[in-house]
Amino acid sequence: MKFKFKALSLSVLSVFAVAAHANTVKVDGSSTVFPVTEAVAEDFQKANKQYKVTVGVSGTGGGFKKFCRGETDVSNASRPILKAEMDECAKNGVQYIELPVAYDALTVVVNPKNTWAKSMTVEELKKAWEPAAQGKIMRWNQINPSFPDAPLALFGAGSDSGTFDYFTEAIVGKAKSSRGDYTASEDDNILVQGVARNVNALGYFGFAYYAEHKDKLKGVAISYKGRPPVEPLEANVLNATYEPLSRPIFIYVNNKSMDRPEVRAFAEYYMKNGARLAKEVKYVPLPAKAYEYNLNALAKRQVGTKMGGENKVGLTIDQLMKMEAK
Amino acid sequence: MNTEKPSPPSARLDAAAIAELIRTGKRKELVFAILGVFCLAIAILTLTAAFLSLLLDGWSRIRPEFFVNFPSRRAAEAGILSAWVGSFMVLIVTMVAAVPLGVGAAIYLEEYGQKGGWIKDVIEINVTNLAGVPSIIYGLLALGLFVYYFKFGQSVLSAGLTLALLILPIVIVATREALRSVPVHIREAAYGVGATRWQMVSQHLVPYSAGGILTGIIIGLARAIGETAPVITIGALTFIAFLPPSPISTEPPFLNFDWLFSPFTVLPIQMFNWVSRPDSSFHASAAGAGLVLLAMCLAMNALAIYIRYQVRKKIKW
Numbered sequence: 014m015k016f017k018f019k020a021l022s023l024s025v026l027s028v029f030a031v032a033a034h035a036n037t038v039k040v041d042g043s044s045t046v047f048p049v050t051e052a053v054a055e056d057f058q059k060a061n062k063q064y065k066v067t068v069g070v071s072g073t074g075g076g077f078k079k080f081c082r083g084e085t086d087v088s089n090a091s092r093p094i095l096k097a098e099m100d101e102c103a104k105n106g107v108q109y110i111e112l113p114v115a116y117d118a119l120t121v122v123v124n125p126k127n128t129w130a131k132s133m134t135v136e137e138l139k140k141a142w143e144p145a146a147q148g149k150i151m152r153w154n155q156i157n158p159s160f161p162d163a164p165l166a167l168f169g170a171g172s173d174s175g176t177f178d179y180f181t182e183a184i185v186g187k188a189k190s191s192r193g194d195y196t197a198s199e200d201d202n203i204l205v206q207g208v209a210r211n212v213n214a215l216g217y218f219g220f221a222y223y224a225e226h227k228d229k230l231k232g233v234a235i236s237y238k239g240r241p242p243v244e245p246l247e248a249n250v251l252n253a254t255y256e257p258l259s260r261p262i263f264i265y266v267n268n269k270s271m272d273r274p275e276v277r278a279f280a281e282y283y284m285k286n287g288a289r290l291a292k293e294v295k296y297v298p299l300p301a302k303a304y305e306y307n308l309n310a311l312a313k314r315q316v317g318t319k320m321g322g323e324n325k326v327g328l329t330i331d332q333l334m335k336m337e338a339k
Numbered sequence: 340m341n342t343e344k345p346s347p348p349s350a351r352l353d354a355a356a357i358a359e360l361i362r363t364g365k366r367k368e369l370v371f372a373i374l375g376v377f378c379l380a381i382a383i384l385t386l387t388a389a390f391l392s393l394l395l396d397g398w399s400r401i402r403p404e405f406f407v408n409f410p411s412r413r414a415a416e417a418g419i420l421s422a423w424v425g426s427f428m429v430l431i432v433t434m435v436a437a438v439p440l441g442v443g444a445a446i447y448l449e450e451y452g453q454k455g456g457w458i459k460d461v462i463e464i465n466v467t468n469l470a471g472v473p474s475i476i477y478g479l480l481a482l483g484l485f486v487y488y489f490k491f492g493q494s495v496l497s498a499g500l501t502l503a504l505l506i507l508p509i510v511i512v513a514t515r516e517a518l519r520s521v522p523v524h525i526r527e528a529a530y531g532v533g534a535t536r537w538q539m540v541s542q543h544l545v546p547y548s549a550g551g552i553l554t555g556i557i558i559g560l561a562r563a564i565g566e567t568a569p570v571i572t573i574g575a576l577t578f579i580a581f582l583p584p585s586p587i588s589t590e591p592p593f594l595n596f597d598w599l600f601s602p603f604t605v606l607p608i609q610m611f612n613w614v615s616r617p618d619s620s621f622h623a624s625a626a627g628a629g630l631v632l633l634a635m636c637l638a639m640n641a642l643a644i645y646i647r648y649q650v651r652k653k654i655k656w
Contacts, residue, residue: 037602044615051578052412058580067602068578070612079574200615202622225617294412295617 038270038279041069042076042089045175045219046262049115050089050283052290057282064275073175074098077265081107086270087280090263091117091175093320108268108316112280112307113333114287116297118220118259119180120245121233126212129153129160132234132242135257138184141165141215147192153213167195168207168216174199180217183257205230220245220259221295250297253331261299261330268316277311284308303330390633397626405627409580410609414620417613419628421579425495425603426564426635428583432499432599433506433563438556440503441510442545448511449518450540470508477505478572486573493574495583496599501569506559513555517548550650557643561636567607576604577612606632 054066080088081102153160170176182188208214209229234242249255270276288298408418452459481501529539583601613625
């Protein structure tokens with residue numbers, strides 16, 4: 014009898030629980046996308062008091078795991094959905110609408126007192142960061158003979174971060190392929206401090222960190238495929254010349270969840286206010302037409318990914334909009 | 340006794356040698372005392388330095404708004420309302436689950452378990468080992484058991500039960516120590532006037548050791564409040580700008596348990612999120628949240644000491 018009562022009370026509790034969460038949008042995923050989604054969630058809830066939004070941070074991969082099990086409504090992703098994740102979603106019958114929401118750019122930085130490295134080529138960066146450089150490339154003049162004979166102090170993202178994956182893919186040519194003898198941290202603030210204190214430092218991290226600490230750091234212009242060097246400026250990210258270190262970041266919306274008014278309202282609010290809010294949290298927003306394009310994709314329920322299940326380096330938003338979803 | 344027995348050769352030392360022996364002894368004592376003070380100084384200084392740096396960075400944030408505002412993208416407006424309420428609710432669940440289980444288990448092990456019985460041995464070994472298991476392992480267990488199997492979801496209930504498991508060994512060990520500190524003659528006196536074992540336990544043993552038991556519980560809870568890893572594993576959120584539904588309402592049935600199934604965040608997670616922001620004004624918010632967390636921990640430990648003092652005062656043997 015007692016056990017029956019317990020089971021009964023538990024099921025009653027669960028019914029309450031379901032009722033309590035009925036108007037909540039659940040978001041989870043990448044920590045890179047988090048600041049943008051957080052800003053949107055904050056304003057969305059102020060504008061729509063009847064709806065609630067929760068945002069978790071379990072990484073792009075962790076986010077997709079939950080998303081493809083149908084546990085979340087929206088997934089934050091700092092890279093496109095991968096083949097294995099597409100299969101997992103398909104297995105559970107989860108369809109999704111892919112929406113690029115902002116640009117994430119990486120910045121290569123040096124100390125403000127560094128007079129020599131105003132610009133660097135991708136090849137030079139590769140020379141400094143590839144696995145073969147470990148224990149060998151220890152001085153600046155080994156990267157480029159015109160640089161001074163000074164020790165090279167490297168600062169970069171730790172191997173668990175999406176920044177590390179993207180930098181290695183864009184510079185070295187293979188994700189997660191990097192030398193190991195550098196000061197690594199998942200906390201970009203530590204890297205900022207390290208570069209700011211060491212004249213011979215060379216480091217990389219997210220554009221937002223560089224934008225916040227411009228007074229203590231100097232951004233290096235990047236020359237890609239023999240083109241003239243491009244400064245790490247918002248305008249250059251927007252006009253897609255800051256290659257290969259900028260990429261779009263995404264949210265994925267569960268197509269079934271879109272039937273619920275709160276999820277639909279949240280996704281639309283995201284697209285209408287994303288540009289302003291992304292800028293406010295120091296991300297580079299997409300051009301206005303991209304958000305319009307996304308709103309259209311939401312209205313038409315355009316499911317699937319355009320990215321073919323792989324990480325693409327140097328993809329511009331114009332190219333992205335022209336591609337067909339699969 | 341034969342007092343005229345010649346003393347052994349070692350005792351037949353002259354005065355100078357004895358004085359030297361005493362000097363060596365005292366020197367060693369001094370060295371140890373200095374070493375002890377040194378160790379203490381390192382421990383205290385580290386804590387003080389950490390506390391001072393938190394205080395310097397975070398004091399500007401300790402304003403009433405900080406406690407009643409939800410997290411925000413603007414550092415100046417960001418508060419810890421959802422975080423401290425979440426921490427508090429999780430702790431309530433932890434306490435309700437861990438206290439009866441822990442105290443009950445300890446009483447069984449101390450008073451009822453057959454001395455030398457293999458069941459008791461197995462339980463004892465496991466309890467001791469559990470105390471050393473990394474907290475993330477509890478998180479993984481809880482993810483499978485509470486979140487998915489029992490379908491409690493990523494809720495206050497799951498988190499509270501997880502932390503309850505985590506502090507169970509602490510509560511059990513502290514309770515056993517407290518029970519053991521009650522003198523044997525109290526038990527024998529109780530049996531002597533015809534008390535059953537249960538009467539002895541409930542009317543004498545538990546009241547007399549209540550101070551020690553409460554101390555153990557509070558130290559356990561103070562550990563639970565700072566835990567991050569298992570709570571992240573079971574899916575605590577980072578941004579949440581609403582509170583769990585209130586447990587008390589003005590309409591019948593007056594009590595509701597929706598809050599148990601509500602999504603939540605806790606103070607250490609909020610702190611971690613702020614520390615990893617590019618905008619350095621969030622670091623002040625993180626330090627402020629750290630101060631609140633530290634203050635909660637210190638307050639709980641102070642409460643433990645106070646309760647122990649009060650209970651000891653009442654015991655008249």
